[in-house]
Amino acid sequence: MALSSTAKTELRNMLRAFRAAHGPTAVPNGNGKALEAWLLVKIAMEANRTGHWTVELRRGDGSPLPPGQPFDLPGGPSQLRPSNPSGPCFVHIEHNLHGARLEIHGSLQWMGRSNARHECDISVVPAQIAERLRFNGGGYPHGLPVAAIECKDKTGDGVLDETRQTLARMFDLALITAPQGIGECRIFEASTNSRWGIRNTTYRGLYSTGTFAIARAGNFQPGARRLATHYYIATLDSIYEASGASVGALMSRWQTTLAAITTF
Template sequence: MITDVQNALNTILGNVACLKNAKGAGRIFELFVMTGVAKAIKTGGYDVWLKRSDGSRIYPANTLRDFIQRGGGPAGIPAMASGASNASCIAFQKDGSKQVWEMWNGVQFEGRSKALHEFDVAVIPFETAEALRNWEGGRPRGRPRIAIECKDVATSGSIDEIRTLVARLYDVTILDCHAWHLGLTQPSLVIYPGILGSWHYSSASFYEENTRCCNVFARKTGFAKGAVAMTGYHLIRPYAFITSAGAQAATLFTEVADWINKKMI
């Protein structure tokens, strides 16, 4: 899978990127999914580029073309002041749109309960990431537009895995009715730091918020019987047997890229 990740990064950059990945098969699986989706977006005509942790763009002509995966445990968006040697991300923008998005690996989000929740791959507005970079770094409060859970394990996925993802999504979802007890100004936003815009206003129900977000569960192996029973109601997209040589991975990447093209400005 490292070869697939390297090839995807090279395609996005337009030159040979220097991949510095974290140790562990599970970590490279996360990058495999992340870069596979990003490559599919680029193939679909989006402008896609690699970014250093200080927010600067990595250009093909740069001498240093390091793409760094976060090591250690999950954390927030690193501060710009800490330099460019922390976790890299992938940015993308649709032709004709003013909205830029950033795709991150292993970022924690703060839920309504104040608990911290990691999403293996998450897409957030550029403005949210940039505000955190310009401060002291930190964790977004609220829900990402795209959340992908990745599991590189030999056993079949259990219903508890789905329950856990549902619980994370529940806690990070900010609805209109939450503004008063969270001390937020009304109408509340779906993610903080945020900007005022049609998508960034919070929804009236969890189901409505689920419909305008892309929630994915990607597994290297399959799901146990009954494990996907909850996915339809909560609008979680389950993908099994995601491997380097399998057609299922191409389906995952293409379908998420198609969702982005249809749903994201």
């Protein structure tokens, strides 16, 4: 399903507010990429709206995106690439008081405990982890993201197996036991063994901290919704609906995550 005309207009308006290129070509083509871009920029705008965070669109080397330049996200699954101004763009947010810094990325792959790579359509990584990777030749963050949102631009009902796949990825990413040679943490990067956050001893306890969601143009079967809810994964159905109920639910979770970030 194509991004709704209302959502396209909103995406272009948000990009204009961030002083990025905002013409018709600013809306990505490709399966589901427009939905990813819309929700990614919306959570960036929500952080800005709180008044507590400074939000910047940035280029692939971490420098601010020059006014009028396109905010180009990856076209497919990608590691966090080496520092390069022509690399994929991302959003950098920094808290105005305690200084916590996060990056919001599209199509970023994370490394699981099994050494399998897992793509997150939208994910949030601590800036210090991303910067270490960026300036040490690139690579994959390890651990459970601060936030991870799957974008399903499909009108059919989400089935139980689809939710199981999401949960399996989260299971592989969760650092319930301390990584050997790293120590207890939520997220780390292997180039310098830098780590961030604290470990939780249970999966549900870890999943309860952060924003995890499946955003879908259609609905969800009851079993899929029950499984997701038990593991703190929001099921955002009818994501384009004019009422904005699902978008509102996502923004509420995101606000809670941002407010609690110093406890992660």
